[in-house]
Amino acid sequence: MNTKPQKKFDIAVIGGGVIGSAVAYFLLKEDPQLSVCVIEPDPTYEYASALRSSGGCRVQFTGEENIAMSLFSIDFIKNFESTMSTDKHPAHVDWVEGGYLFIVPPEHASQLEKNAEFQRAQGATVDLLSPSELKDRFPAMYIDDLGAGAHTPHDGWCDPNGLLWGFRRKAADLGATYVAARVVSAEVTHAKAVSVQLDNGETVQADAFVNATGAWSGDVAKLFGMDLPVSPVRRFEHYFTPGTKVGHLPYVKDLSRLAFRSEGQGYSGGLVDGSATRGYNFDVDHDYFENVVWPAVAHRFPAFEAAKCHRTWSGLYEVNELDGNAVIGAWNSRLPNLYTVAGFSGHGMMHAPAAGRAIAELILKGRFETLDLARLGYERVENNQPYPELGIL
Numbered sequence: 001m002n003t004k005p006q007k008k009f010d011i012a013v014i015g016g017g018v019i020g021s022a023v024a025y026f027l028l029k030e031d032p033q034l035s036v037c038v039i040e041p042d043p044t045y046e047y048a049s050a051l052r053s054s055g056g057c058r059v060q061f062t063g064e065e066n067i068a069m070s071l072f073s074i075d076f077i078k079n080f081e082s083t084m085s086t087d088k089h090p091a092h093v094d095w096v097e098g099g100y101l102f103i104v105p106p107e108h109a110s111q112l113e114k115n116a117e118f119q120r121a122q123g124a125t126v127d128l129l130s131p132s133e134l135k136d137r138f139p140a141m142y143i144d145d146l147g148a149g150a151h152t153p154h155d156g157w158c159d160p161n162g163l164l165w166g167f168r169r170k171a172a173d174l175g176a177t178y179v180a181a182r183v184v185s186a187e188v189t190h191a192k193a194v195s196v197q198l199d200n201g202e203t204v205q206a207d208a209f210v211n212a213t214g215a216w217s218g219d220v221a222k223l224f225g226m227d228l229p230v231s232p233v234r235r236f237e238h239y240f241t242p243g244t245k246v247g248h249l250p251y252v253k254d255l256s257r258l259a260f261r262s263e264g265q266g267y268s269g270g271l272v273d274g275s276a277t278r279g280y281n282f283d284v285d286h287d288y289f290e291n292v293v294w295p296a297v298a299h300r301f302p303a304f305e306a307a308k309c310h311r312t313w314s315g316l317y318e319v320n321e322l323d324g325n326a327v328i329g330a331w332n333s334r335l336p337n338l339y340t341v342a343g344f345s346g347h348g349m350m351h352a353p354a355a356g357r358a359i360a361e362l363i364l365k366g367r368f369e370t371l372d373l374a375r376l377g378y379e380r381v382e383n384n385q386p387y388p389e390l391g392i393l
Helices: 017-031 064-078 080-084 106-121 131-137 162-174 214-223 289-302 303-306 349-364
Strands: 006-014 036-039 102-105 125-129 146-154 175-179 183-188 193-199 204-211 229-240 251-256 260-263 266-271 308-320 327-331 334-342
Touching: 006 017, 006 193, 017 036, 017 162, 017 193, 017 334, 017 349, 036 204, 080 162, 102 162, 106 125, 106 146, 106 349, 131 146, 146 303, 183 214, 193 334, 204 214, 204 349, 214 251, 214 308, 214 334, 229 289, 260 289, 266 289, 289 303, 289 308, 308 327, 327 349, 334 349
Parallel strands: 006 036, 006 204, 036 175, 102 251, 204 334
Antiparallel strands: 102 146, 125 146, 183 193, 193 204, 229 266, 229 308, 251 260, 260 266, 327 334
16 A cells, blocks of 8 residues: 555656756746646755856857757846746846857868858857957957957856746746655656656656756656666866956857856856766866866966966766757657756756746647757657757857
8 A cells, every 4th residue: 555645736847956947937937727846856956057057148059949049048037137036036147248259270260150150140149250359359368379259249147046046936936836855766657657756755746747857867867767868977167366467258168168257356167078977976176277277278368377266166067978969858759748858068057948938838838839949859869860069069
């Protein structure tokens, strides 16, 4: 006899971070009568990937889906405080329209130009800059080994903590039930997901389930018998200051995956090691800045030869090992009521508004209505057909 408490909801969202809470918000915004459960094991979000990120939002992608998601999400974030406040809580996200700057060596200049032309065709504002123009705008930059730069002035960054809690509080205000527990197993039939069991002994039944667990999504998918090639990869962020004045910088990114931007009186960023060992590792390597990041930053901006790193922290990327792009869709061939929105590979926070809206549309309407994200579906995983970005990740 099963004596465990059982709860029944229309939709159970597994993962209550920025993606899961965005899904819950858009579901209830579309249909306030829904019963939505959000299962999140850590209400403090101590290890949430978004809260350990730098909050960057950009349109410089080559996949039209990613560009479209960025355009929607950036606009949504810019208006977040006015649309997402509740009676009890404001929704501050501290948006900074600081811009993004992609820089490449001469042999990649033509590809950057093609990317910029494509991005403009999708509605993005992109300024292509020659090395001399880069030097004029950013005098502290070393440009002798550069071929071109692409500057998107309307990109920027926000406070990830404000974004996550803004979505969570608004979703709860609309009626979402947040459950502080971890999913430990799932019950499925030959054609659908039926329920999930939690580590507090409860069972949650639902008509639809959403896997929005980020770096943990591969393991959660396995509970349903699904092979999702998403792995946790440790990355570092650093806060540092130069020896002499550099001035305000946009979010600078290059092909080596160096990425940093202005932050207060200093700079925030890092350099991602894509070959890092996979796993749930939050240990901090305090030599990483000096050994890896500092040489790259000092090469590009010689004023950082005397850089001082004040703080280093770690977080996880949810890397889609197939192609580095998110998986957004239903498992149509096996459990069509199991939806996945994960594997963003570092782009989850910036795409949370668009991805949340897309999954809500797919669940409630049976199709993507606003943005066609079909090419980001799970089918490409099943068919081993990567759909990667071209250029800077």
